[in-house]
Amino acid sequence: MRRSRVYTQIDRLAGWLLPPRCVLCRGAGQRPAYDLCVECEAEIPMVPNPCRRCGLPQEGGEGGEGGCAQCRALDLPYSRCVAPWAYEFPLTQLVQALKYEGALANARVFGTRMVVQALREQADPWRGAALLVPMPLHPSRLVERGFNQSHEIARVVSRLLDLRLAGSGLRRLRSTAPQVGLTRQQRAGNLSGAFAADSSLVAGRHVVLIDDVVTTGSTAIAAASTLRAAGAESIAVWAVARALDRVVARAPG
Ligand SMILES: [Zn+2]
Numbered sequence: 001m002r003r004s005r006v007y008t009q010i011d012r013l014a015g016w017l018l019p020p021r022c023v024l025c026r027g028a029g030q031r032p033a034y035d036l037c038v039e040c041e042a043e044i045p046m047v048p049n050p051c052r053r054c055g056l057p058q059e060g061g062e063g064g065e066g067g068c069a070q071c072r073a074l075d076l077p078y079s080r081c082v083a084p085w086a087y088e089f090p091l092t093q094l095v096q097a098l099k100y101e102g103a104l105a106n107a108r109v110f111g112t113r114m115v116v117q118a119l120r121e122q123a124d125p126w127r128g129a130a131l132l133v134p135m136p137l138h139p140s141r142l143v144e145r146g147f148n149q150s151h152e153i154a155r156v157v158s159r160l161l162d163l164r165l166a167g168s169g170l171r172r173l174r175s176t177a178p179q180v181g182l183t184r185q186q187r188a189g190n191l192s193g194a195f196a197a198d199s200s201l202v203a204g205r206h207v208v209l210i211d212d213v214v215t216t217g218s219t220a221i222a223a224a225s226t227l228r229a230a231g232a233e234s235i236a237v238w239a240v241a242r243a244l245d246r247v248v249a250r251a252p253g
């Protein structure tokens, strides 16, 4: 029995022994093992009519695999973006509690929700031999926090979809200043060379880059560009949420 299968069994057992509990209201969650109740889930805003390629809301009709009017002509380094929720209250609280208070139950909710969305959207790369790579934290921040929230979410996705997780597929070489408030040129300078990918892990693979929240998009673009340069066959970005009020990056640079 594979290790991930064993964990799935343990999850099932835990879900049976300990009924799921909502991370927002502490009431009963959704069986078998989703720690969010139907009522609270309905309070979390979704990204309206997201484009499958860039993940941003699109005006009018469905953007197919080729993208929407805003992203079709852009050379995005990733081909899919799955980010079901808008980064707004009350989700902001859950993300912050995960990052700063170590509320790992929230990572289970996020990973589960991402998988549901990916299955719903038939986000293909995970079929077969996809490789999960978490968005890395800078080592100094990792020491400070004790864990990487994206890695914790990726663990859940890995278990649910039985996909390999490469925690060292991508490394952060240096800290970057917060992206919000910088000009386009400042953002590009801030992120160039911020990441290094392990080509022995990612070359020729369909990589699913797991992030918690996509804010401006610059970090996901820089990380995906690094994976592409290291020979990844395709890259999809899966995040739990998208910050819709801070969308500034639509293309590399
Ligand atoms: Zn609830």
Ligand SMILES: [Zn+2]
Pocket: 051, 052, 053, 054, 055, 056, 058, 063, 067, 068, 069, 070, 071, 072
């Ligand atoms: Zn688009």
